[in-house]
Amino acid sequence: MMFQKVLIANRGEIARRIIRTCKRLGIQTVAVYSTADADNLHVRDADERYFIGESPVNQSYLNIEAIIAAAKESGAEAIHPGYVLLSENAHFATAVEAAGLVFIGPTSAVIEAMGSKLEARKRMEAADVPIIEGVNDALASATEAARVAQQIGYPVMLKASAGGGGIGMQVVHDEAELLKAFEGNQKRAASFFGDGTMFVEKFIAEPHHIEVQVLADKHGHVIPIFERECSIQRRNQKVVEEATSPFISDTTREKMLDAAVAAASSIGYTNAGTIEFLVDKHEQFYFLEMNTRLQVEHPVTEEISGLDLVEWQLKIAAGEPLTIQRNQLSVHGHAIEVRIYAEDSLRFFPSPGTITKLVLPKQEGIRHEIGVEQGSVVTPFYDPMIAKLITTGATRDEAVTRMQEALATYEIEGIKTNIPMLRDVVAHPEFIAGRTTTRFVEQYYLPQVAKK
Amino acid sequence: MIKAEMAGTVWKVLVKEGDSVEEGQEVMILESMKMEIPVEAEEAGVVKRVIVNEGDFIDVDADLVEIE
Numbered sequence: 001m002m003f004q005k006v007l008i009a010n011r012g013e014i015a016r017r018i019i020r021t022c023k024r025l026g027i028q029t030v031a032v033y034s035t036a037d038a039d040n041l042h043v044r045d046a047d048e049r050y051f052i053g054e055s056p057v058n059q060s061y062l063n064i065e066a067i068i069a070a071a072k073e074s075g076a077e078a079i080h081p082g083y084v085l086l087s088e089n090a091h092f093a094t095a096v097e098a099a100g101l102v103f104i105g106p107t108s109a110v111i112e113a114m115g116s117k118l119e120a121r122k123r124m125e126a127a128d129v130p131i132i133e134g135v136n137d138a139l140a141s142a143t144e145a146a147r148v149a150q151q152i153g154y155p156v157m158l159k160a161s162a163g164g165g166g167i168g169m170q171v172v173h174d175e176a177e178l179l180k181a182f183e184g185n186q187k188r189a190a191s192f193f194g195d196g197t198m199f200v201e202k203f204i205a206e207p208h209h210i211e212v213q214v215l216a217d218k219h220g221h222v223i224p225i226f227e228r229e230c231s232i233q234r235r236n237q238k239v240v241e242e243a244t245s246p247f248i249s250d251t252t253r254e255k256m257l258d259a260a261v262a263a264a265s266s267i268g269y270t271n272a273g274t275i276e277f278l279v280d281k282h283e284q285f286y287f288l289e290m291n292t293r294l295q296v297e298h299p300v301t302e303e304i305s306g307l308d309l310v311e312w313q314l315k316i317a318a319g320e321p322l323t324i325q326r327n328q329l330s331v332h333g334h335a336i337e338v339r340i341y342a343e344d345s346l347r348f349f350p351s352p353g354t355i356t357k358l359v360l361p362k363q364e365g366i367r368h369e370i371g372v373e374q375g376s377v378v379t380p381f382y383d384p385m386i387a388k389l390i391t392t393g394a395t396r397d398e399a400v401t402r403m404q405e406a407l408a409t410y411e412i413e414g415i416k417t418n419i420p421m422l423r424d425v426v427a428h429p430e431f432i433a434g435r436t437t438t439r440f441v442e443q444y445y446l447p448q449v450a451k452k
Numbered sequence: 453m454i455k456a457e458m459a460g461t462v463w464k465v466l467v468k469e470g471d472s473v474e475e476g477q478e479v480m481i482l483e484s485m486k487m488e489i490p491v492e493a494e495e496a497g498v499v500k501r502v503i504v505n506e507g508d509f510i511d512v513d514a515d516l517v518e519i520e
Contacts, residue, residue, distance in 0.1 A: 056461075235487075342485070350485035352459045353512075380460040380484040 002318050003027055003078045003102070007071040008046070010082030011061060012371030013387060014296070015042035018080050021310040030074045032067055034060035036379045041371060048074055055381045061085045064092050068099045078102035078317055080310075084383065087293040088115060104317040106270050106292050113267060114290040124287045127266035129259050132278065132286045134201040142182035145200055146175050152202050158182065160189030161197035171203050204286070206437045208279040209233070210245050211291075212260035213301045215312050216269045217322045224257035225305050226331060228297055231436040232425060234348050239418070239441070240425060241297035242336040243304045246396055246434030252283040257326075263290065272298075272313050296339065296388070299367060303335035303392045334396040336403050338422045340387040340412070342378045345421035346449060352380040356414030361406040365392045365399070378415055386417075400432060424448060454491060456514045460484030462504045467517065471499045479517050482510070493519055 005028040008015045019029045019042065031046030036055035043049045050070035053060035060066070062085060071079055079096050081087035081104065093108035105111070114120050121131050133152045138161060139145045149156045155173045158181055170185055172178040182198065190196030213225040229245035230238045248256070260275040274295050276288040298309050307324070316322070342351050358374040370387035372378065378386060391406055393399035407423045425431055430444055437443075463483040467473060473493045480491040497519040504516055 349489060350458060350460075350487050352484060380458065382485065384485040384487070 005076045007074060007076040007079045009067050009079050009086055011037055011042055013369045014082040016045050017369055018310050019045045021308055030076050032070055036381055041373060064095050068095060071101055078104055080104040083293050083296055102317050104313050110267055110269055111292045114292050120289060123267055124263055127262050129263045129287045132202050139198050142179050145182050146178055149178055149200050155203040156200045157203040158185055158200050161199055204278055204280045206281050208247050209438055210279050211274045211276040212256055214260050214264045214273050215322060216264050217316050218270050218319055219321045221322045222261045222264045223322060223326045224260050225301050227256060228300055230297060231438050232440045233438060234441045240338050241300055243300040244331055248283055256285055271316050272309050297337050299369060299390045300335040300337045304331050305329055306332060333392055333394045334399040335390060335392045336399045337388055337390045339385050341384045341418045342386050342415050343384050343418055344416045345418050350384045351416035352378050353415040355412060357411060359411035361409045363405060365402045366406050453515055454517045456510050456512055456516055458484050459511050462506050462508045462510060465502055465506055467499045469499050469502060473499060491516060
């Protein structure tokens, strides 16, 4: 039975996104909010609203007791956690289940297993999903390092376990180089970090971050909904995402989709999930981690597949079987998403404040996901992402052109945003050519800004 | 006087009254929008007064540390 009423344990654009699908399906919605968010759009969008605490997240959006109390009082049957906040908190999922409510996501046991990098690695290895070799081996000596490196295959990255900022880290191409480098790097690591523990892992040159969306029902069916290319990042957070990846071949794509299905099936995954991979320049891919929730960048997958992922999350949580098959799905055109952050375009420092002017572009092929309006106060309590802009096109070129045009007329005043950065990124020849690696921002964007 | 560049919470105070600081030295770390923002001394001097405490919520332009 589909739910009659759902509580959304989140805020901003993602709460609004979830409410939109609920409304279309005739499901009543319950919003929760903190002191700072009392007047927010997501609170106004919902059919009912409950105050859950003061502005800091640990008193409100991470306040499990208050959220479950609100769900009980409202008569909601299920809780959608959105992303971040409590979405990957196994304790929360358990508490929701214990309260007799449905958690819209996988079981708490699966969330817990995937939350531990070591455990996730072991599970993936057991399911024959490729992982980056060597990561967890602490090495006692140069000879042991050489033995492990031999197994992995050169080149390898020699790393200090406690390292940071590139210190104690070196790419080595053969055994002679490794033996020569080991002692010096170990000493340097010991003096810099007080810990000379070294390990080696396979060196991945110019990596791409590519992830596969999956849907899994409670009846053992798992289907992949293609991949997303999310290589352009700043501060290890994604900035631009697209579907499908302009980098991988159809053969690699099929292999990655197969691996994602194997990964999800092997752990008894249910609901929407994402398997993240690191992909090298030869299109070899390695498991990075699994996100056991809806992703920020899910709209690009929706645009190319024609599916509403939130609708499927609700259906799966309500026990309905997947009625779509992998071979029925096809890719329709191309979609690109940019994340709009309240931060400056140079240092990426946050910029809370009042939005004095907001003008959204309104051309063909544009989708907005936005949590603010003109007059909104962007407070310092929450994530700086305030909106997402998605463009689609019959081809990648068309989607890129539409993104350039849309960003040109996107206006936010009163706070600083990363829109100037996004304009530069989508106009860059390397981006236009589809050559996006995780080093894009430092390799192309920052040097370009420095010249201005 | 070192002032806050943005609203946020005082996460860590790194200096105390009487400390000598150099230009560019970090005197405080603020937290805003889930990000750590270091606050640096604009010039060398001695800390005369630390005006805020760890955990305090501060607005943009709030006085943080007085340096002489």
